[in-house]
Amino acid sequence: MSDWFSKFSGKTKSAGEAKERLKLILIHDRTDITATTLDEMKDGILQVISNHVTIDPSEVKITMVHEGREQRLIADIPLKQIGKQ
Amino acid sequence: MAAKIITITSGKGGVGKTTATANISVALAQLGQKVVCIDSDIGLRNLDVVLGLENRIVYDLVDVIEGRCRIRQAMIKDKRFEGMYLIPAAQTRNKNAVSPSDMIQLCNEIREEVNWILIDSPAGIERGFKNAIAPAEEVLVITNPDVSAVRDADRIIGIIESEEKGPARLIINRLNPEMIRRGEMLDAGDVLELLAVKLIGIVPEDEKVLRSTNIGKPVVTHEKSIAGQAFRNIARRMMGDDIPLIDLDAKDGIFNRISRIFNTGGE
Numbered sequence: 001m002s003d004w005f006s007k008f009s010g011k012t013k014s015a016g017e018a019k020e021r022l023k024l025i026l027i028h029d030r031t032d033i034t035a036t037t038l039d040e041m042k043d044g045i046l047q048v049i050s051n052h053v054t055i056d057p058s059e060v061k062i063t064m065v066h067e068g069r070e071q072r073l074i075a076d077i078p079l080k081q082i083g084k085q
Numbered sequence: 086m087a088a089k090i091i092t093i094t095s096g097k098g099g100v101g102k103t104t105a106t107a108n109i110s111v112a113l114a115q116l117g118q119k120v121v122c123i124d125s126d127i128g129l130r131n132l133d134v135v136l137g138l139e140n141r142i143v144y145d146l147v148d149v150i151e152g153r154c155r156i157r158q159a160m161i162k163d164k165r166f167e168g169m170y171l172i173p174a175a176q177t178r179n180k181n182a183v184s185p186s187d188m189i190q191l192c193n194e195i196r197e198e199v200n201w202i203l204i205d206s207p208a209g210i211e212r213g214f215k216n217a218i219a220p221a222e223e224v225l226v227i228t229n230p231d232v233s234a235v236r237d238a239d240r241i242i243g244i245i246e247s248e249e250k251g252p253a254r255l256i257i258n259r260l261n262p263e264m265i266r267r268g269e270m271l272d273a274g275d276v277l278e279l280l281a282v283k284l285i286g287i288v289p290e291d292e293k294v295l296r297s298t299n300i301g302k303p304v305v306t307h308e309k310s311i312a313g314q315a316f317r318n319i320a321r322r323m324m325g326d327d328i329p330l331i332d333l334d335a336k337d338g339i340f341n342r343i344s345r346i347f348n349t350g351g352e
Binding site: 013014015016018019021022023025026029030068069 | 231232235236239240242243246265267268269270271272275279280281282
């Protein structure tokens with residue numbers, strides 16, 4: 001079934017792999033930000049925010065998204081509510 | 086007249102910059118335009134051989150810049166196509182002989198006399214590339230549907246944007262409909278989605294391109310060549326004609342797209 005599907009859609013052969021690889025390569029090329037740099041930035045951001053409000057570091061998500069040729073760094077930082085513990 | 090100045094570049098070598106420059110130039114001349122194409126690849130000149138003008142070179146780009154001749158003397162008139170001229174690159178000289186401001190000055194000197202100046206850029210992102218894009222009002226980036234060519238195209242598109250020469254428009258060259266059908270080649274939609282730029286043309290793979298290079302007669306002169314038709318369509322789009330591209334809508338099946346490439350020679 002999957003073989004039949006791949007033949008028909010023509011997308012799970014090497015072209016599909018080329019596209020997936022390129023997606024990752026281009027994100028990296030365009031931003032020049034390595035996974036290590038991203039982690040370091042995350043630590044820095046957490047530290048600054050922790051000076052003012054209480055947060056749970058394990059809930060924080062910092063991700064790179066791209067729209068067209070624009071790259072965007074999205075930080076999702078849930079705040080711990082006061083009084084809930 | 087004030088020519089429109091267009092640079093054709095790619096990042097990666099061997100994807101078809103020179104072939105595209107030659108063919109689009111001749112196609113524009115055949116539409117009644119006055120065209121000067123400039124080979125800016127100092128030390129590795131090739132536009133002359135693709136155009137079949139290699140035996141007519143007396144002066145070159147560096148001779149003009151270093152004042153050994155007037156621009157007019159370095160403009161080789163292609164007798165086969167009314168209004169078509171080539172300024173060849175120097176073959177032997179130091180590539181640092183030319184600067185971006187030299188290119189701007191040279192283009193300014195001829196732009197009142199012609200409709201189009203097309204500059205064939207060297208591969209890479211070094212000095213030669215910077216020279217080639219310096220006078221450009223628009224940059225066309227050419228790529229092939231393979232991972233290294235697309236990656237380099239993305240890099241070059243980014244540089245063009247940061248040099249404020251963007252947005253670049255894309256030519257996808259050497260698309261092979263049969264390989265796409267088998268799922269072994271990225272299709273035009275994939276490449277456009279990855280690079281997120283506007284398309285100006287798709288040129289299918291065509292044996293007649295090599296044949297025409299062998300004999301020094303650009304493939305646009307070949308009525309039945311599908312690549313020739315694709316280059317003619319690009320020239321007409323540059324003139325502002327609304328020649329539809331293949332529909333890249335996701336709802337449009339891949340087989341429809343391919344059959345249209347076959348039926349209409351490129352678009």
